[in-house]
Each structure stands twice: as C-alpha cells, then as structure tokens.
Amino acid sequence: MEMPAPLCFLYTWTLSPLSKTGSPPPLKSPAGILVGLFLIHYFHRAILQPLYSPRRSPSHIIVPIIAFVYQTVNGSLLGCYFSSREVATDAWDQPAFWAWVGLFFAGMVGNIYHDNLLISLRRNTHRAAKAKGEKPHYGIPRGGLFALISYPNYFCEWLEWVGFAMASTVGSPFPPSYVTPPWVFLLSEVCVMLPRAVSGHGWYKQKFEDYPKERKAVIPFLL
Numbered sequence: 001m002e003m004p005a006p007l008c009f010l011y012t013w014t015l016s017p018l019s020k021t022g023s024p025p026p027l028k029s030p031a032g033i034l035v036g037l038f039l040i041h042y043f044h045r046a047i048l049q050p051l052y053s054p055r056r057s058p059s060h061i062i063v064p065i066i067a068f069v070y071q072t073v074n075g076s077l078l079g080c081y082f083s084s085r086e087v088a089t090d091a092w093d094q095p096a097f098w099a100w101v102g103l104f105f106a107g108m109v110g111n112i113y114h115d116n117l118l119i120s121l122r123r124n125t126h127r128a129a130k131a132k133g134e135k136p137h138y139g140i141p142r143g144g145l146f147a148l149i150s151y152p153n154y155f156c157e158w159l160e161w162v163g164f165a166m167a168s169t170v171g172s173p174f175p176p177s178y179v180t181p182p183w184v185f186l187l188s189e190v191c192v193m194l195p196r197a198v199s200g201h202g203w204y205k206q207k208f209e210d211y212p213k214e215r216k217a218v219i220p221f222l223l
C-alpha cells in the first residue's frame with residue numbers, strides 16, 4: 001500500500017523535471033540527505049514492517065485505493081521538489097539543519113517503538129483470546145508515551161515529518177515558504193490521522209472502564 005510513495009519519489013527525482021541542469025542535486029547535499037531520510041522511512045514502512053507485522057484486520061476496499069492514490073501523488077510531488085536544486089541549498093553548515101534531521105530520527109525511533117508495542121499487544125490479545133475460544137479483541141496499550149497519549153505512534157510520526165519539513169526550510173530565502181510539498185505532506189498526514197486518533201481515543205475510553213483518565217489522545221498534556 002505504501003510502495004508507490006518511494007517508487008514515484010525515485011522516478012520523479014531521477015527525471016528531475018524542475019532541475020535547471022536536468023539532473024538532481026548530488027546525494028552529498030542537504031537535498032540529498034532529505035531524499036535519504038524519505039527513502040529510509042519508506043524502506044522500513046513499506047518493506048521491513050510488513051515482514052514482521054501480523055496481518056491487519058480487514059478494512060473497506062476504499063482505504064487501500066485512497067492510500068494508493070495519495071502515496072502516488074505525494075511521492076511524485078516530493079521527488080520533483082527535491083530534484084529542483086532549490087531546496088535547503090545553504091543548509092549544510094547550519095546546525096539547525098542537523099538538529100531537524102535529528103528530530104526526524106528521534107520521531108522515527110519513537111514511531112517504530114510504539115508500533116512494536118501495539119504489534120506485541122495484538123499478538124498477546126489474539127493468543128489469549130484464541131486459548132479461551134473467544135473472538136480476538138483489543139487491549140489497553142502500555143509503555144513509553146502510552147502513559148501520556150493513546151496514539152504515540154502517530155505523534156512520533158508527526159515529529160518525523162516536522163523535522164523533515166523544517167530541515168527542508170533551513171537556508172531558504174527569507175521569508176521561508178511554508179507552502180511547499182514537505183509542509184503539504186505534513187499537513188495532510190495530520191488531517192488524516194488526527195480525526196482517527198481522536199475517535200480511537202474516545203473508543204478506548206468508552207470500551208475500557210479502567211482506561212487511564214489522564215491519558216490524552218495524541219498530543220501530550222494538550223489533546
């Protein structure tokens with residue numbers, strides 16, 4: 001479902017339709033680093049994670065169709081944008097650029113960590129239900145940022161893409177534009193995931209009487 005993003009990204013990056021020289025910037029450049037971050041994320045999400053995750057519960061056919069279209073458009077736009085040689089051109093020597101790259105990696109580690117907590121919870125609840133001859137069910141996730149929010153995997157994913165978008169803005173001419181593909185990507189992720197997190201949090205509170213009262217939906221202490 002996620003594969004179109006890296007494939008379309010690589011296709012338009014290689015094609016470089018917006019590059020004045022007709023080729024993408026070198027990989028040893030700020031734009032090249034950002035290309036690497038995007039591809040690392042999708043290597044994990046599209047190739048590694050499906051190998052070790054249990055089968056997902058069935059969803060409506062419209063979900064993978066929308067995801068496919070979204071990934072195709074998003075990957076193509078970002079690949080085109082980063083091939084333009086105009087992204088973060090002077091950022092290499094700026095500590096802010098590397099700090100935002102650091103936030104990307106912190107977000108990625110947090111995202112994978114909390115996804116893995118959910119995956120093991122799913123395995124355990126399914127195993128326990130099967131042993132009792134019951135239908136599989138969901139449990140209360142615990143550990144890490146689950147102490148504070150119901151969807152730390154989403155929160156950490158947003159941190160990743162905030163780091164990515166901010167890093168792509170370092171070194172831009174002043175005032176920097178926040179209407180670029182990395183920012184549109186971040187905004188679209190938040191728009192898709194926020195309602196899911198808020199309704200999922202409501203579901204947890206309704207379903208489990210002992211659900212931790214202090215836990216927020218997706219932003220620690222706030223929402």
Ligand SMILES: NC(=O)c1ccc[n+]([C@@H]2O[C@H](COP(=O)([O-])OP(=O)(O)OC[C@H]3O[C@@H](n4cnc5c(N)ncnc54)[C@H](OP(=O)(O)O)[C@@H]3O)[C@@H](O)[C@H]2O)c1
Pocket residue numbers: 054055056057111115118119121122123125137138139140141153154157189192193196
């Ligand atoms: N959903 C989106 O719109 C979206 C968009 C962009 C990125 N992502 C990223 O994709 C990754 C997965 O997110 P997701 O929303 O697709 O899945 P998710 O709801 O976080 O669920 C992931 C896995 O954990 C299981 N699970 C979740 N809550 C559980 C609970 N309380 N008890 C037992 N098992 C539980 C799910 O089982 P079932 O399959 O049985 O439900 C599934 O196997 C995250 O890293 C997220 O940041 C998601």
